[in-house]
Amino acid sequence: TQLLEQSPQFLSIQEGENLTVYCNSSSVFSSLQWYRQEPGEGPVLLVTVVTGGEVKKLKRLTFQFGDARKDSSLHITAAQPGDTGLYLCAANNAGNMLTFGGGTRLMVKP
Amino acid sequence: ETGVTQTPRHLVMGMTNKKSLKCEQHLGHNAMYWYKQSAKKPLELMFVYSLEERVENNSVPSRFSPECPNSSHLFLHLHTLQPEDSALYLCASSQSAGGLYNSPLHFGNGTRLTVT
Numbered sequence: 001t002q003l004l005e006q007s008p009q010f011l012s013i014q015e016g017e018n019l020t021v022y023c024n025s026s027s028v029f030s031s032l033q034w035y036r037q038e039p040g041e042g043p044v045l046l047v048t049v050v051t052g053g054e055v056k057k058l059k060r061l062t063f064q065f066g067d068a069r070k071d072s073s074l075h076i077t078a079a080q081p082g083d084t085g086l087y088l089c090a091a092n093n094a095g096n097m098l099t100f101g102g103g104t105r106l107m108v109k110p
Numbered sequence: 111e112t113g114v115t116q117t118p119r120h121l122v123m124g125m126t127n128k129k130s131l132k133c134e135q136h137l138g139h140n141a142m143y144w145y146k147q148s149a150k151k152p153l154e155l156m157f158v159y160s161l162e163e164r165v166e167n168n169s170v171p172s173r174f175s176p177e178c179p180n181s182s183h184l185f186l187h188l189h190t191l192q193p194e195d196s197a198l199y200l201c202a203s204s205q206s207a208g209g210l211y212n213s214p215l216h217f218g219n220g221t222r223l224t225v226t
Binding site: 035 | 158202
């Protein structure tokens with residue numbers, strides 16, 4: 001069983017602040033995905049990282065895959081209320097089904 | 111209509127009822143999934159179908175019975191459920207099974223199920 005631990009579980013910040021959330025495991029993954037789930041909706045894919053050390057940017061969001069492909073981080077610059085939601089990481093090894101972490105619930109207050 | 115559509119959005123049922131959840135995808139994908147999302151627990155994979163054949167059954171109780179009549183439709187038949195089965199049930203699809211980097215999951219908005 002591949003266990004993905006996300007931290008923190010909950011985060012409440014003011015608009016304009018920066019934040020980083022983490023996704024950690026003791027297993028090595030072939031790829032890792034980040035999803036965001038807004039209230040009343042299903043998760044939506046934000047990014048997929050494949051190469052160890054890879055960094056991807058999506059506007060104010062920066063995603064990094066660890067060099068050993070065991071962990072990942074998501075950094076949000078100047079958070080906005082529209083960033084509020086549940087952030088989920090998911091990973092797999094080739095041929096296996098995705099395993100999801102428990103998520104980080106982010107609230108950005110105006 | 112595009113994407114993944116789930117009906118109903120909300121369902122309240124007694125423990126002796128029989129009901130079905132429906133999922134339809136308009137993305138031309140070959141794989142479909144049922145996930146269970148409970149409070150304080152990670153998303154739990156229940157079933158995976160690839161080209162209408164079940165390829166994964168994650169030790170789900172028999173009171174949950176999936177059906178995939180074609181690659182666009184997926185059902186979850188429910189009978190004699192327990193209160194602890196109350197959760198958000200999410201359907202997803204992907205181009206191929208596994209949710210690999212070149213085949214990410216596309217989720218519906220879920221059915222919020224309450225068992226009384």
